[in-house]
Amino acid sequence: MTTLEPRDTDVTHATPDLAPDSEEGVLSRAFRALSVGIVSVVLLIAFEATAVGTAMPVAARELNGVSLYAFAFSGYFTTSLFGMVLSGQWSDRRGPLGPLTTGIASFAAGLMLSGTAGAMWLFILGRAVQGFGGGLVIVALYVVVGRAYPERLRPAIMAAFAAGWVVPSIVGPLAAGAVTEHLGWRWVFVGIPVLVVFPLALALPQIRRRAGGPVDGCARTASFDRRRIRLALGISLGAGLLQYAAQDLRWLSAVPAVAGAALLVPAVRGLLPRGTYRAARGLPSVVLLRGVAAGSFIAAESFVPLMLVTQRGLTPTLAGFSLAAGGLTWALGSWVQSRARVEPYRERLMTSGMVLVAASIAAAPSVLIDSVRPGRWRWRGPSAASGWGW
Numbered sequence: 331m332t333t334l335e336p337r338d339t340d341v342t343h344a345t346p347d348l349a350p351d352s353e354e355g356v357l358s359r360a361f362r363a364l365s366v367g368i369v370s371v372v373l374l375i376a377f378e379a380t381a382v383g384t385a386m387p388v389a390a391r392e393l394n395g396v397s398l399y400a401f402a403f404s405g406y407f408t409t410s411l412f413g414m415v416l417s418g419q420w421s422d423r424r425g426p427l428g429p430l431t432t433g434i435a436s437f438a439a440g441l442m443l444s445g446t447a448g449a450m451w452l453f454i455l456g457r458a459v460q461g462f463g464g465g466l467v468i469v470a471l472y473v474v475v476g477r478a479y480p481e482r483l484r485p486a487i488m489a490a491f492a493a494g495w496v497v498p499s500i501v502g503p504l505a506a507g508a509v510t511e512h513l514g515w516r517w518v519f520v521g522i523p524v525l526v527v528f529p530l531a532l533a534l535p536q537i538r539r540r541a542g543g544p545v546d547g548c549a550r551t552a553s554f555d556r557r558r559i560r561l562a563l564g565i566s567l568g569a570g571l572l573q574y575a576a577q578d579l580r581w582l583s584a585v586p587a588v589a590g591a592a593l594l595v596p597a598v599r600g601l602l603p604r605g606t607y608r609a610a611r612g613l614p615s616v617v618l619l620r621g622v623a624a625g626s627f628i629a630a631e632s633f634v635p636l637m638l639v640t641q642r643g644l645t646p647t648l649a650g651f652s653l654a655a656g657g658l659t660w661a662l663g664s665w666v667q668s669r670a671r672v673e674p675y676r677e678r679l680m681t682s683g684m685v686l687v688a689a690s691i692a693a694a695p696s697v698l699i700d701s702v703r704p705g706r707w708r709w710r711g712p713s714a715a716s717g718w719g720w
Contacts, residue, residue, distance in 0.1 A: 499658075
């Protein structure tokens with residue numbers, strides 16, 4: 331799953347401009363428009379993130395770009411990292427309104443570019459633009475929460491952000507599969523920007539009023555931390571060069587591979603906590619484990635629909651069931667972990683979860699074995715004997 335990542339600066343000590351009554355909640359009159367608006371933005375981003383994997387195999391096939399399929403995902407994630415770092419500094423120095431509006435505009439422009447692309451390279455470019463916008467938006471939303479809501483309401487709105495991923499993770503792949511089959515894959519991309527208009531109209535006036543201006547202690551004229559921005563850009567370019575080299579395993583590919591490693595390794599060392607590479611106790615080991623787990627999960631999830639559609643001949647809707655099932659059990663696992671009664675077992679649950687993720691990733695390629703034929707389970711209408719048939 332695509333997740334909301336923490337921003338690179340602390341905003342939890344920022345205070346909102348207004349001090350509402352202590353009895354008010356996130357849906358009270360003072361916060362209703364802002365809460366509905368920003369949660370709706372998260373909901374649409376979540377729907378796009380979970381739906382696009384279902385439509386991607388058909389898009390790559392029609393654009394004759396299956397060999398470049400991985401770039402459509404990596405382009406999004408590498409540019410989103412750069413967008414997150416830039417958005418954190420932009421929000422601190424100018425306020426979150428600028429990166430939020432720019433990010434949503436970039437996100438919508440990337441969707442339109444991908445949805446109207448006539449070639450795979452244009453499709454990938456659209457995904458990269460979209461990822462940059464998504465990175466800007468996610469961090470700016472965290473800043474809005476830190477500045478517009480009093481401390482007692484922040485857990486509630488953050489819980490709403492998390493809940494905003496549950497329904498799209500289950501419904502998104504199935505809806506995208508149905509749209510892809512009946513209307514075409516392009517509608518999965520071009521239909522979402524229109525839906526962003528309403529939440530923006532609700533949220534932007536409230537953001538301007540409650541969270542405008544630089545964060546306390548950051549002057550509006552303060553310059554950006556250029557070193558951190560260069561490191562984020564180095565990660566994006568380095569990862570892209572390494573993947574480009576891996577797509578074409580020839581001696582000439584060593585040139586972009588070396589260049590990518592030269593950019594990526596120092597940039598990663600500069601951004602990650604000291605000791606991450608050796609899994610040092612505390613934050614470094616947590617960051618490393620999160621990176622390995624999320625990277626493995628996303629890589630497997632990205633290719634499962636492609637495998638089912640191109641190798642087994644399933645429809646996009648049936649392939650979407652694989653992602654919907656994962657979204658359903660992910661939501662169930664999150665609910666179990668959130669219960670107070672499992673507090674003594676959290677470490678054991680985390681270990682069990684990692685084992686389950688590893689086992690599922692290892693078992694996913696088994697669908698390519700000849701004796702495992704999901705494509706034979708197709709609805710053929712009522713049978714004469716039972717009235718139902720597959």
